[in-house]
Amino acid sequence: MSVELTVWREAEPIPRERARIAYRTILAGTxxxxxDPGLLALAKAFPEHATTYPDAVLVAMEPEEMDEISNRVFAEARSAGLVCYDPQRDLVHNLAPRGVYPELQLHTGDGMIVVDPDLGLVHDVLGTLSAGNPFTALVVFGSHFLQVSPGYELEYKEGLLRRTEVADLDAVRQAFDEYARGERGFLERFTWS
Structure with missing residues (x-):
């Protein structure tokens, strides 16, 4: 069974609901x-995996290739100014808004790595924490990171490693949003050990 990503151009960030509808519409087309030159370039970058549509490119891959190829597709789509929808994870990769660190990386326990992720993607990924996705982390390698695991144990490292338990997903999402924006209010709100 193959997995797929669908890439197309949007004028502004879109929510997952709209991405789902666009994905179904694309698949129903011929x-x-x-x-679009960006779509053509993306299709040429993945000739053995790409199916082109008038307004989109579908990139299909085997599950064992997913981590490697999807990370390349995310990067190619971002550089071409394209939106990428991952129907397996029900996640949309928009172009904006993004955090303050261009080298920021989003890592998940199910193998997704996105460089300079949009903040909507970070928000949605945090809702996927489970046994199948045992952590989500935002990392600026060599500087600092913020990580959470199911049960909402937060770890923050900038010099010292600090840990805390957070009561709910909304508080986790707020902390990750602040971290990506270069703010550190979450350090004051929680008791760290």
């Missing part, structure tokens, strides 16, 4: 050559 394959064809896209006019």
């Amino acid at each position: 394959p064809g050559e896209p006019a």
